[in-house]
Amino acid sequence: MSTTTRGRADRRPSITDVAKRAGVSVGTVSNVLNRPDQVSDTTRDRVLVAIEELQFVRNASARQLRAGTIQTVGAIVLDIANPFFTEVARGVEDRLAADEYTLMLSSSDEDPEREARYLRLFEEHGVQGVMVTPSAGSLDALIALRDRGIDVVLLDTTSPVDDISSVAVDDVRGGALAVEHLVSLGHTRIAFINGPQTIKQCVDRREGVIAALTGAGLDPAAALVEVTIGSLNAEGGEDGVNRLLAADGARPTAMFCVNDLTALGALRALRAHGVSIPDEMAVVGYDDVVFASMLTVPLTSVRQPTHQLGWTAADLLLRQRSEGASFQHQRVQFQPELVIRGSSDPST
Amino acid sequence: MSTTTRGRADRRPSITDVAKRAGVSVGTVSNVLNRPDQVSDTTRDRVLVAIEELQFVRNASARQLRAGTIQTVGAIVLDIANPFFTEVARGVEDRLAADEYTLMLSSSDEDPEREARYLRLFEEHGVQGVMVTPSAGSLDALIALRDRGIDVVLLDTTSPVDDISSVAVDDVRGGALAVEHLVSLGHTRIAFINGPQTIKQCVDRREGVIAALTGAGLDPAAALVEVTIGSLNAEGGEDGVNRLLAADGARPTAMFCVNDLTALGALRALRAHGVSIPDEMAVVGYDDVVFASMLTVPLTSVRQPTHQLGWTAADLLLRQRSEGASFQHQRVQFQPELVIRGSSDPST
DNA sequence: ATTCGACGTTGAAACGATTCACGCACCCTA
DNA sequence: TAGGGTGCGTGAATCGTTTCAACGTCGAAT
Numbered sequence: 001m002s003t004t005t006r007g008r009a010d011r012r013p014s015i016t017d018v019a020k021r022a023g024v025s026v027g028t029v030s031n032v033l034n035r036p037d038q039v040s041d042t043t044r045d046r047v048l049v050a051i052e053e054l055q056f057v058r059n060a061s062a063r064q065l066r067a068g069t070i071q072t073v074g075a076i077v078l079d080i081a082n083p084f085f086t087e088v089a090r091g092v093e094d095r096l097a098a099d100e101y102t103l104m105l106s107s108s109d110e111d112p113e114r115e116a117r118y119l120r121l122f123e124e125h126g127v128q129g130v131m132v133t134p135s136a137g138s139l140d141a142l143i144a145l146r147d148r149g150i151d152v153v154l155l156d157t158t159s160p161v162d163d164i165s166s167v168a169v170d171d172v173r174g175g176a177l178a179v180e181h182l183v184s185l186g187h188t189r190i191a192f193i194n195g196p197q198t199i200k201q202c203v204d205r206r207e208g209v210i211a212a213l214t215g216a217g218l219d220p221a222a223a224l225v226e227v228t229i230g231s232l233n234a235e236g237g238e239d240g241v242n243r244l245l246a247a248d249g250a251r252p253t254a255m256f257c258v259n260d261l262t263a264l265g266a267l268r269a270l271r272a273h274g275v276s277i278p279d280e281m282a283v284v285g286y287d288d289v290v291f292a293s294m295l296t297v298p299l300t301s302v303r304q305p306t307h308q309l310g311w312t313a314a315d316l317l318l319r320q321r322s323e324g325a326s327f328q329h330q331r332v333q334f335q336p337e338l339v340i341r342g343s344s345d346p347s348t
Numbered sequence: 349m350s351t352t353t354r355g356r357a358d359r360r361p362s363i364t365d366v367a368k369r370a371g372v373s374v375g376t377v378s379n380v381l382n383r384p385d386q387v388s389d390t391t392r393d394r395v396l397v398a399i400e401e402l403q404f405v406r407n408a409s410a411r412q413l414r415a416g417t418i419q420t421v422g423a424i425v426l427d428i429a430n431p432f433f434t435e436v437a438r439g440v441e442d443r444l445a446a447d448e449y450t451l452m453l454s455s456s457d458e459d460p461e462r463e464a465r466y467l468r469l470f471e472e473h474g475v476q477g478v479m480v481t482p483s484a485g486s487l488d489a490l491i492a493l494r495d496r497g498i499d500v501v502l503l504d505t506t507s508p509v510d511d512i513s514s515v516a517v518d519d520v521r522g523g524a525l526a527v528e529h530l531v532s533l534g535h536t537r538i539a540f541i542n543g544p545q546t547i548k549q550c551v552d553r554r555e556g557v558i559a560a561l562t563g564a565g566l567d568p569a570a571a572l573v574e575v576t577i578g579s580l581n582a583e584g585g586e587d588g589v590n591r592l593l594a595a596d597g598a599r600p601t602a603m604f605c606v607n608d609l610t611a612l613g614a615l616r617a618l619r620a621h622g623v624s625i626p627d628e629m630a631v632v633g634y635d636d637v638v639f640a641s642m643l644t645v646p647l648t649s650v651r652q653p654t655h656q657l658g659w660t661a662a663d664l665l666l667r668q669r670s671e672g673a674s675f676q677h678q679r680v681q682f683q684p685e686l687v688i689r690g691s692s693d694p695s696t
Numbered sequence: 697a698t699t700c701g702a703c704g705t706t707g708a709a710a711c712g713a714t715t716c717a718c719g720c721a722c723c724c725t726a
Numbered sequence: 727t728a729g730g731g732t733g734c735g736t737g738a739a740t741c742g743t744t745t746c747a748a749c750g751t752c753g754a755a756t
Binding site: 360362363364374375377378379381382406407410411412413414415 | 711712713714715716
Binding site: 012055057058059060061062063064065080081083086087089090102104105120121123124125126144148149234264267268290291293294295296298 | 360403405406407408409410411412413428429431434435437438450452453468469471472473474492496497582612615616638639641642643644646
């Protein structure tokens with residue numbers, strides 16, 4: 001009775017149970033599973049029937065314990081809810097699928113502790129490699145990881161060391177593009193809603209911003225109003241604008257947001273404050289996400305090759321694996337592109 | 349030399365290596381790791397030093413093989429790139445964190461095969477339970493999974509059976525809300541950009557649509573123009589509109605899109621065709637995603653309690669685990685809410 | 697008739713962590 | 727001083743799979 005009507009399995013059937021039921025050895029069952037052509041038809045059928053009857057499901061832990069490793073890599077992005085990163089992840093998956101690798105995907109939410117936790121989790125699970133958008137200070141941990149035999153590729157950031165590959169978009173150039181554009185429209189007082197300097201993208205885009213201002217003969221100290229926000233999402237953008245508008249001093253006439261999600265929140269807050277766009281405030285975002293062109297005021301943004309970014313990172317990782325010591329580490333860098341729309345330029 | 353300067357580990361150090369180096373038995377190392385207070389201070393320190401020196405990292409497979417199970421559950425959503433589902437996932441994570449469970453998250457991309465593959469992968473990895481937004485026909489597999497001891501909670505769909513719990517939002521009501529609104533604005537010819545009937549949400553929302561039309565004394569056969577699209581994203585929405593506008597017959601004056609991503613694509617295509625909104629075409633979406641209120645024409649949409657949906661699903665799953673046989677299966681259903689904006693109502 | 701290879705199958709060793717019954721040393725108490 | 731705890735540590739068994747040397751059997755070749 002307990003075998004026929006059990007509501008809940010007492011124990012998962014193992015390969016041994018299958019072997020007993022089919023009247024063969026465990027080795028044969030394993031062969032049926034992994035090298036079916038080395039088993040005679042009749043035996044194979046008998047085993048398959050037993051597998052079906054027992055509803056046998058392989059135990060991945062045992063499998064992997066024996067094998068030592070699995071066809072899996074991990075990826076840690078800054079924010080899984082950001083369309084930019086989901087598109088990158090899609091690129092990663094597409095490349096991995098070709099080599100029948102699977103992906104463990106996690107979001108650090110810009111928190112170094114979460115990043116470290118996931119890194120450890122991935123390692124404990126025996127991934128062959130990781131793609132990471134690292135927070136500040138995690139480089140040493142990544143180098144140590146690499147030394148322990150887990151390949152590392154930096155994602156959306158340029159590698160500071162020669163023996164770790166990276167795939168990035170030129171963020172300095174992107175930041176410059178945005179601000180050069182605003183300056184060319186005549187703005188001389190520009191707000192920059194930026195994330196913490198623990199995030200490399202924020203540092204680089206800021207560098208581009210400063211360079212563009214200086215290059216245009218403006219003094220950053222006077223022309224730039226920096227607002228630092230805690231998280232790079234819509235809430236952060238709203239928060240940034242609220243603080244900006246509450247501050248004393250001349251209100252900027254233009255604003256560069258570190259990404260489109262932030263810009264979305266900023267636009268929402270600006271609207272709530274009755275600030276008209278682009279007349280009273282020109283706004284530029286970053287990423288050119290799917291909805292940027294469709295907003296009340298279509299958002300000027302810096303476009304990046306998202307899918308290609310992810311695809312290339314995965315490609316480097318897999319090639320590093322297969323080529324071994326002969327692999328040449330490299331820093332791949334793509335160029336961003338400014339897409340001008342109504343949020344900055346009234347003539348469009 | 350090979351031990352000091354090895355660039356790449358020959359083999360991951362095991363608990364045995366640590367034990368040897370520290371001059372203790374493996375049992376003691378395990379105790380240091382799992383019950384540190386049962387080990388004397390000096391021994392513990394010695395072991396910790398060895399762990400540090402060898403850069404020892406636990407092997408999750410071995411650990412889990414012995415333990416039999418892990419504090420992990422899986423979730424399969426229809427589309428990870430849809431903000432609706434990322435918000436749901438966030439709710440799931442928040443509840444799981446309280447019980448120190450981890451989440452394996454995957455996207456089926458509305459493909460039953462992908463769903464089945466991930467389900468199997470989760471099972472092989474020994475998850476304790478799964479939350480699934482199922483495709484049509486996968487119920488039997490889910491019941492079988494439950495019978496094999498893996499708890500199942502249906503996510504964003506109402507359970508068709510008594511002994512599997514579910515957490516959903518009333519999609520029939522949601523569909524009705526959308527169309528009642530359009531009818532109240534005087535529309536008598538309404539397009540419905542819907543996904544395939546293999547997706548329960550699409551079936552339910554359609555049922556609500558039909559009910560609303562009938563309730564208003566309209567004949568669905570005449571009043572409703574259905575367009576079925578392959579995937580519920582922006583591309584699908586664009587495709588749907590293109591096909592709608594290319595078709596013969598009187599053009600509808602209103603349109604209900606099965607979700608906001610689809611609506612976004614639809615709006616893009618409508619704009620490309622020079623159709624003005626809401627004058628020539630009123631548009632209603634579904635989900636009220638973060639950018640809905642910020643679009644060129646703010647999108648009327650049906651709002652759902654996303655975070656709560658995920659949180660509750662995870663809560664049911666964990667309680668099912670802990671309460672065992674005494675657990676009462678339940679169908680939780682939340683109510684949707686219509687948010688009226690400019691894409692349907694010119695007066696807003 | 698013997699040898700040989702091919703084929704199919706076997707069974708035990710290994711993977712690395714956890715667990716638990718047991719042993720040892722020590723101190724406290726009667 | 728014997729008896730009984732207590733506190734630490736040990737080491738073998740165990741989880742389920744894969745792998746591989748070894749074995750029997752059969753047919754073909756010599």
